[in-house]
Amino acid sequence: MSNRIRAKINKALNDDNLRGALGRFANDYLGSRAKAYKGRNFEDLRDIIAERKNCSAQKMEELAQQFKKNAEARGAKVFIAKTAEDAKKYILDVALANKVEMVVKSKSMASEEIHLNKLLQENGITAAETDLGEWIIQLAGQTPSHMVMPAIHMTRDEVADYFSKETNQNLSPDIPQLVQVARQELREKFLTAGMGISGANAAVAETGTLAIVTNEGNARLTTTLPPIHVALVGMEKLVEKFTDVGSVLECLPRSATGQQLTSYVTMITGANPTNLSDGTVGTKDMHIVLMDNGRTQMRDDEKFNQALQCIRCASCLNVCPIFALVGGHVYGDVYTGGIGTILTAFFNDFDDAGELQNLCIGCERCKEVCPGKIDIPGLILELRNRVTAKQGMPTSQKFLLNTVLPNRKLFHSMLKVGSKTQKPFVSDNKIRHLPLFLAGMTEGRSLPALAETPLRDQLYRLAKPKKSKAKIGFFGGCLVDFVYPELGKAANKVLKNMDMEMVYPLEQACCGVPAGHLGATDAHRKMAKQNIEAFEKANVDYVVTVCPTCTSSLKHEFVELLKDDPAWADRAEKFADNVFDFVEFVAKNTNDGKDLGLKSIKESVTYHDSCHLRRHLGVIEEPRNLIKEGGMELKELQWPDRCCGFGGSYSIRYPELSQPIMDAKLEDITNTGAETLSTACPGCMMQIGGGLDNKKSSINVKHVVELLADRLTD
Amino acid sequence: MADFDKLFEQFKTAAEAVSAQVYRVKDLNEAGSLLSTLVEEDGAKKLAAASSPMVDKCLNTANLNIEVKTDDLRKNAEDADFGLSELDMAVAEIGSLQQDCTDLNKRLVSMLPHTHVAIVRTDSLVANLLEAMAKIDEIKDNIPGYMAFITGPSRTADIERVLTIGVHGPVKLKVIFVDNPGGDSNE
């Protein structure tokens, strides 16, 4: 991670205005979004958008030609620009040929992408942004920090200062008054500008129509008042049919701002009547630039083409815990947030994006709300793989991933050596330092000590049921094996009560996720094979784990990694079919715990949804049902599904980001007044447990499997 | 036959939720007198109107003692307090209006003045946005050059996310539904 990005992160973290604004917004947004979608089935709507956009992207060039033909038949001139340079040259030529001195612009991300304002200014043309947010940042000499709310990072006082400077007045920070000042100032510009530049939210091939969505009305003025209109449109905006616009409109305002529809939706087909510069009414000089600039390349990329389904609603930013902390500027000056990282890689700079992908903690909240159904974290991971492939990996890391992680004995003895040398740092049974990839995780949180004896060495003590209905292979995973072996023992107790025998195949390796997350696909694949083989040999009916990250890897990623290997594809599928997360497995096989015969022991418990369990695996109600079945009082968190900030090695790489996310979680937990925080993920346990311990909190941290085991007899 | 009473009520609730004012009158005579009242209440001094069958009739029956302009609207709409235009469709669920505004005058009067008064037929109400889009889709081979959906007055939340009504477009939107526009070409 470069110092440049680190410095930007620190700056953002120290900006109280920014954090306050983003934090409040993150909370409010969810409510208004839910309200706007009330009575609608979001999953159905986004299925349609994803299908329509994907279908359009596949024939992007063909649709561009069709659009050109139809819009030109209606009097517009359409230019298909291969590159940013081509687009810039065309627009500049139009402006110069018509001796344009001032341009009014309504918001266009595509024009930000090619830095159009700079070019115009260099050629003596004033470009006035007319979207209020864009105008504010233009006056401040900044770049947008959010796709929908470009000036979300600024306060009313700052705005008043910039407006006062611009208008030579002394304005107070009164928002309605500031808006009025903008109205007056910009109205003048609208009336005198020689050219209007807009973007578009959709371009309909079958009719040659542009659709533009705004709230302020500036796009209507931009496209109506000046005698020339240039629309700069990224080719991913092309849709096949007019009705496709309806599908986009069903989601875009709801997801972007929680509105059922924006104040204005403008649909322009061809050249329309306008006031010419001599005051008479004539036909507008209408230009449409359809810009490729990396879009067809993205379309031809089998993994990344889904990013073209993006409708730029920015809801992925609004729910992203990292974005809420650092805002947009950390991500660069055009497209921000997770999706911004991906777009930047194709439209602007691959190397920049290569660095930025590190910011994603992989919580998957964005994926859940994306109207384009884009697997944003998946694409970010893929970007990481490609960066690693391009830049290679340091030898020490290669050794760790290829040699140490697959070999449990070696791994554990290295951990032991490491923890011994750090003995002085162990106090109250909590480690202050851990070696290898667990190192450095001690900022603001204590870590549990390494287990004296790993789970693998305690197996002989595990009790077995008298009569076994099924043989269950237990997958430990690093954290359970070496840090929380008691979770394995608890799982054994529960399974025994279900009359199932638990076995622990010793050849099992790490689930491979740490390797995968570092872009080491080969190491991940190697571990997939090793694990599948180990469990096949053990001849088990099912494979369970108490770590949802491991479950996802075993159940989904192994299949993906091995799907092109004929010798392994079927084996991976067969293996995956029988893999279950422990909590889901128990709920399913015991009628939500009712058949377990749990003793009812009072305990007030709150529950934290692990990102992987909730969003990767869709296990939401099961742990809650089990908790209630055990006679516990469940006190829900205000934001149960928000990330705890762990994200595997993320908390090592970005302690400064991980920490505030955890702090918010701890506050939420404390506010419930519960005695126990339960979760179903050892990673979350380590993060939250360490955080609570560091704050000397008396709240217990328990895995759901422990709550169950507490209520069973051996 | 659609239940226009129900659709109207739905529209009214939705449009008021986004800060529009909604009225319903029997015919264009009533629309004219309502317009006079609205102008008076506001203290408006100048009205710019985009000529159309309903707008013309409404102006004929209104009793306006202020400056009324229907031509040279680039100039006249800019300093008018009220803009008057006819809209083509109303979307009940979300309180939106739809307009073919290829006619430049319709755009100028609905954007530049402080208040936009929109006249629309009650029987143009449709249930939801997709229904409205489907209707336009039927005429896509001859799609109007400039169309708009208008939902409430113009708004922004760009400063500290505080909702502020009236940025570049009108600060007020008043919608008059006319049940029986009578005898005009739409009938």
Ligand code: SF4
């Ligand atoms: S997965 Fe989480 S951290 Fe990554 S971009 Fe999405 S919301 Fe942000």
Ligand code: SF4
């Ligand atoms: S990636 Fe999805 S959520 Fe993010 S802006 Fe695009 S459509 Fe919206």
